[in-house]
Amino acid sequence: MNWLNLEHLLLEPAGQRLVTTEPALDHPQLWEKSLSLAAGLQARGIQRLAVHLEDAGMLAIALLGAWRAGVSVLLPADLQPQTRQRWDDAVDAWLTEAGDLDALYQAPLSAAALDLDACGLSLCTSGSSGEPKRIDKTLRQMANEVQALETLWGADLGEACIIGSVATQHIYGLLFRVLWPLCAGRTFVRQQLAFPEDLQRASREHSQFAWVASPALLKRMGDNLDWPALTPVKRVFSSGGALPLEAASSLHQRLQQWPTEILGSSETGGIAWRQGEQLWQPFADVQLSQDADGALRIESPYLPAGHIEQTADAAKIHGDGRFELLGRLDRIVKLEEKRISLPMLEQALTEHAWVAEARLGVVQENRAFLGALVVLSGDGLHALRNQGRRTVTQTLREHLSQHCEALALPRRWRLLRQLPLNTQGKLPQADVEALLLAPRPKAPEVLAQVEANGEWTLQLAIPPDLAYFSGHFPQTPVLPGVVQVDWALNLGQQLLNLPGQFAGMEVLKFQQLVRPDDRIELHLRFDQERGKLYFAYRNETAACSSGRILLELASE
DSSP: OOOOOGGGTTTSOOTTOEEEETTTEEHHHHHHHHHHHHHHHHHTTOOEEEEOOSOHHHHHHHHHHHHHTTOEEEEOSOOOHHHHHHHGGGOSEEEOSHHHHHTTOOSOOOOOOOOTTTOEEEEEEOTTTOOOEEEEEEHHHHHHHHHHHHHHHHHHHTTOEEEESSOTTSHHHIIIIIIHHHHHTOOEESSOOOSHHHHHHHHTTOSSEEEEEOHHHHTTOOTTSOHHHHTTOSOEEEOSSOOOHHHHHHHHHHHSSOOEEEEEETTTEEEEEEETTOOBEEOTTOEEEEOTTSEEEEEOTTSOTTOOEEEEEEEEEOTTSOEEEEEEGGGEEEETTEEEEHHHHHHHHHTSTTEEEEEEEEEOSSSOEEEEEEEEOHHHHHHHHHHOHHHHHHHHHHHHTTTSOGGGSOSEEEEESSOOOOTTSOOOHHHHHHHHHSOOOOSOEEEEEEEETTEEEEEEEOOTTOGGGTTSSSSSOOOOHHHHHHHHHHHHHHHHOOOSEEEEEEEEEEOSOOOTTOEEEEEEEEETTTTEEEEEEEOSSSEEEEEEEEEEOOOO
């Protein structure tokens, strides 16, 4: 590959070097647009710029143009009103869509090398507490990191097109999806592809490709994909959280390679990498030590010169420099004066065959106690469906009792389809505790809905922890028929603007049971003349239930 240092990307246009696909953008176009944007920023006196662009090609233009103009860049995590309000006073302008760039283009500035120490950007991260935090990076730190990535994996990737499922507003996506391929001369797909089917579709358009993904996406890559067509993938990167070994093993079986997990953060940059059950291998030139509590301390060329970053990650460093993580020290809580390590209990829970993932938190009511968010494995879902919720939670409590005192056993359980990670692949502790305080769900999850010829078809997921399963029946949870009727009426009112009120039922049939975590289809049609709402639930193979709901106009 024809490597260009990050600081030299605007020195001169590089021939037929292609940067992005769909639409195509080559390096001469990138070079000209970046210098034209730089001229526009200077002409308007903009010195501080917030950039949030979903198109990674436009983001590359915005970053290089801003750096050439001597403008500081802020990458907000999202464009929610509270986010814009939070950072409005810190910037002079926002770039959020293609038109914002078009309005700034002027006759280009002259080509020049970028100043590694004067140029930089600020990243916004929620951290574990959920409170937004601003982290400043210099171009030198990022240049050091992309050079290290190329040294480590460049030969393996060759001319692979980089396809990503993660946002470029955060350090992992920014480095792996934009800055590294820019320097290496690899093309990259502009859009973030958040679903496995989209990743597959993009991969089929390239003879060589690599994935920059998150654990959340990799865990959802199931049997419905054309795995033989995906085996040419050069490397699968994963970062943003721990990738469960079950998911990593599944990918290894299907792709004949282990995904490469990256350990790092916005504060530290990359720290280490691993594959499968291996220990973490520090990146070259990353120096690790520990404080008195055993938490990692990091010295790195991806940090400010002379700075040592103190983490809250407890670790065991082996003689060859590799290490294993032992959990976060800032997630140790006190109950009745007893210190309890939440990561230790979570690890113990995931050792049970019924548990794929777990997160614990403190529930503050009359008296503080622990609660658990649990994503059940396939075996766990089978147990839930055939033995009931009480058996599952009691079995997990008994398993956990071998690892802790009775006061540390969770008293509240929430059984989830997946952990509700935020856009950065995190689950802040405040969100864990809010979920534990929330009541169990009473409605289905609507995955998709379409309308054709007056009939609505909805794809529904039945929450494994649905409140209506309790007591109906304790050992074999079944969705009650009255709830199915109620859901049909409520969803019909939302979609069909139904008149009047419930007045009775006709030809009600129940044919197949609906169980925890089922995926079902709901068909709704309203006969205006007769005042009847027709509904039918189906699973993949058969009808589950059907009927007609009679409606009458409310009296004046």
